[in-house]
Amino acid sequence: MYLHIGQNEIVPKQRIIGIFDLDKCSYEKRTREYLSRAEEEGVVLDASGALPRSFVVCDHPYHPQIVYLSQLSPATLQKRAESDTVEL
Template sequence: MYLHLGQNEIVPYRRIIGIFDLDKCSTSRRTRDYLAAAQREGVVLDVSGDLPKSFVVCDHPYHDQIVYLSQLNSATLASRAERSHFQNNFE
C-alpha cells in the first residue's frame, strides 16, 4: 500500500512516521531546527513543485529518516492514508 505525495512521488504506507502541516509546525523552533538539520544532511526531498504545504517524515533503508515536502496539505495526505489503510483492512 502506498501514499501519493504529489509530483509522481509515492511512499510505502509502512514507512510513514508522520504527516505534518508546514505552516503550523514551522512556528516551533524545534521543528525549524529539525528541518534545517535534515536539509544539511541532504535528506529533504522537495516533491512540491511549488510552495510546500506539508512535510512527511518517513523511515528509509539508507538513512535514519527522509523528509518529503509536498504541495498537498496535511489533511489531504492524512485522509488518503487513513482511507487506504481502512480499505485495505476490510477488503
C-alpha cells in the same frame, strides 16, 4: 499500500512516521532546527513543485529518516493514508 504525496512521488505507508502541517509547525524552534539539519544532511526531498504546505517524515533503509515536502494539505494526505487506494 502506498501514499501519493505529490509530483509523482509515492511512498510506502508502512514507512510513514508522521504527516505535518508546514505552516503550523514551522513556528516551533525545534521543528525549524529539525528541518534545517535534515536539509544539511541531504535527506529533504521536494515533492511539492511549488510552495510546500506539509512535510512527511519517513523511515528509510539508508538514512535514519527522510523528509518529503508536499504541496498537498496535511488533511488531504491523511485522508489518502487512511484509504486503501492510491489517489493520484
